[in-house]
Amino acid sequence: LEAIEKASKKGGLDFIDLSLLTDGLSAEREQKITIDAAYRYLATPKRRFIVADVPGHEQYTRNMATGASLANLAIIMVDAQKGLLPQSKRHLFISSLLGVRHVLVAINKMDLANYDQNVFEKIKDDFSAFLAKLNIPDIAFIPVSSLKGDMIVERSANMPWYQGATALNYLESVEIANDINLLDFRMPVQLVIRPDQNFRGYAGRIEGGTIRVGERVKILPSGHITRIESILIDGKKQSYAFSPQNVILALHDEVDASRGDMIVRENNLPEIGNKFETTVCWMKEEPLLEHKRFILKQTTRTCRCFVDKILYKIDTDSLHRQDCSALNQN
Template sequence: MSHQSDLIASDIEAYLHQHENKDLLRFLTCGNVDDGKSTLIGRLLFDTNLIYEDHLAALHKDNERVGNAGEALDLALLVDGLQSEREQGITIDVAYRYFSTEKRKFIIADCPGHEQYTRNMATGASTCDLAIILIDARRGVQTQTRRHSFIASLLGIKHIVVAINKMDLMDFSREVFDNIRAEYQQLADKLGLHNVHFVPVSALNGDNVVKRSERSPWYEGQTLMEILESVELSRDQNFTDLRLPIQFVNRPNLDFRGFCGTLASGVLRQGDTVMALPSGKTSKVKSIITYEGELQEAYPGNAITVTLEDEIDISRGDELVHPEHQPNVGSHFSAHVVWMGEKPLVTGKEYGIKLGTKSTFGCVTAIQHEIDVNSLEKKEGSSSLDLNSIALIDVELTEECAFDSYSELPRTGAFAIIDRLSNVTVGAGMVLKSKDHADATAFRRTYNLAEVELNAFIRKNYPEWECIDISQTQANVEKNKKG
């Protein structure tokens, strides 16, 4: 069935080892309605021989009943699984598909093109590394093209592939391709999208999707699959700023207390000095434990349990960081938000806020401006936000939390807004910057570093002494500053 079937039959352990060590690319397809997003994904699966025979047989039966590709096989049915999607020939919910090639594993998110399902697109894009934006060669850049491109830039997706689809209907005209490319490039420049690839394709016929097309001899670039297999992802990782959001405190017996979480960024090593936020207490890493055993060091994406040399109070929602690379700690920040609720956002109303692993409460104190995604103009004076609106807002939390700017560290700079009565997620936010505690954060960092250095000196030269806790001193100084 796939390129690895021979290896599976001859050496299953070698196959599993090879598959385990491939890197993973998460990408989404988006664009206007009927641009061919689902068909493109179906073509990728079909041309890479990753469809089981029974699934293919079922596809042929469904094609006779609800297919929309004439005599050809409607590959969109591989992705559009909901009955309402097949009846209308559209994508409503985000559909996920998984496949692999010799070089890489993939998770695809097929996002809907209708404006009313923009919130679904934002949800699907939130974990993706790359976005394929489809453009119908007959229509060029449309409203949803701009909307989805803006959301992709807002969510920090660094790699964009513009697939200009249905080129077969335009006789693979180079002029059409160049005009659309020039138009989209202007939009990309406004949005700050730098790594953009353009590919002329026919998803229905497979031109330049997996195999190079003979009908576009003027195109000398890579096929879509070649781009997906070769795009560089390692540079997107942050290995400098340690962020370990605590998901669970593991206390199986009196002799063990471990702090569990998935490393969001940075590198954690045994013996590292770490700080717990928002408390500011410090300790050293005693061990890093995983399901397979202990590690000397952990990297982003590793699910780990950390034990510390000192007994300090750490709970779910706290964060372990290196003292020299701290996030913001505060209760006020500015953020971009995509509003997903059927009911409008109300300023001053208390919502649940899910910031990383931290669950707290807060409210939107002000809407700085709403963004028109078609013209990218800013509209000030809004008092509420309707479904699918995008705006820059001010948020106030009921307690201090650790957070980062989304553009620098997406995993610790994203948050969800939750309606307290229905428990439904009504907004997706991306922290822009801290609104307060700028001086206090710098002050806290200075004193925390002083505490780390002083305690290290005491441990080394005067082991019989007790290490000091200057947090009380810090609190007194802050109190005196205010007074």
């Protein structure tokens, strides 16, 4: 904080600019905007957090998508004087596309709006109408002033009309455990562990479901069936493992499995095919064209693919589908 305080004074500010905690690039500090995704770690007595600070400017949307791809929860910062903007809609749509199930809409700069409840309610109504079209099950609205500290950690005497949680209260109490798929066991093989002739293990991150010692599993794509002989987590034997733990699985039979294969429960198989539809967020300056070839990476496996047809693009402002033959960046 001492370094940030000095940098704030050097920039002619009479307050501590906390944006400098995450805006570390010289270009970010000069232009006073966020360009790249920055990750910071913090903890409270109730929960540990990894904060991904991502840019709001349209030019850097791909950096926002990169940060959101790993998030359990998205905080959408809204200027109380400007309300719902196209870029806020874009970020909400991308969050929904990436499977973010919890969104906190923080209506900021309430001090500049004289802490007016009507301003808060109008923005909340505008956002609610747009969010009704998206698949985001948990949405919260909190009026805040990040500069003054209103409703960030402590309750605010300036907004007695708001009786909900503070931003920190919400972040500490939001339930994310139920977001994990504990039904469909999927473990892509990251590495084969063979320290000696007496042990062969398959290391990887459990992407979904649970597994126990003794359960029957199938190796894909070969189709070999075996059962779990042992489970190692941090070098210790366990009888049970679940997503998203990193584990080493030892199998009862000496089956042929390597990096890129997937271990699944015998009677719970993923859908298998060589043609599928997907929604993409295009990040490259060169447009995406039909019949163009790519390398597709799914967990630890890669294969060649090509785009057969572009069905439509989505206007993130209206969410309407539009015919097109190419997808451009942003």
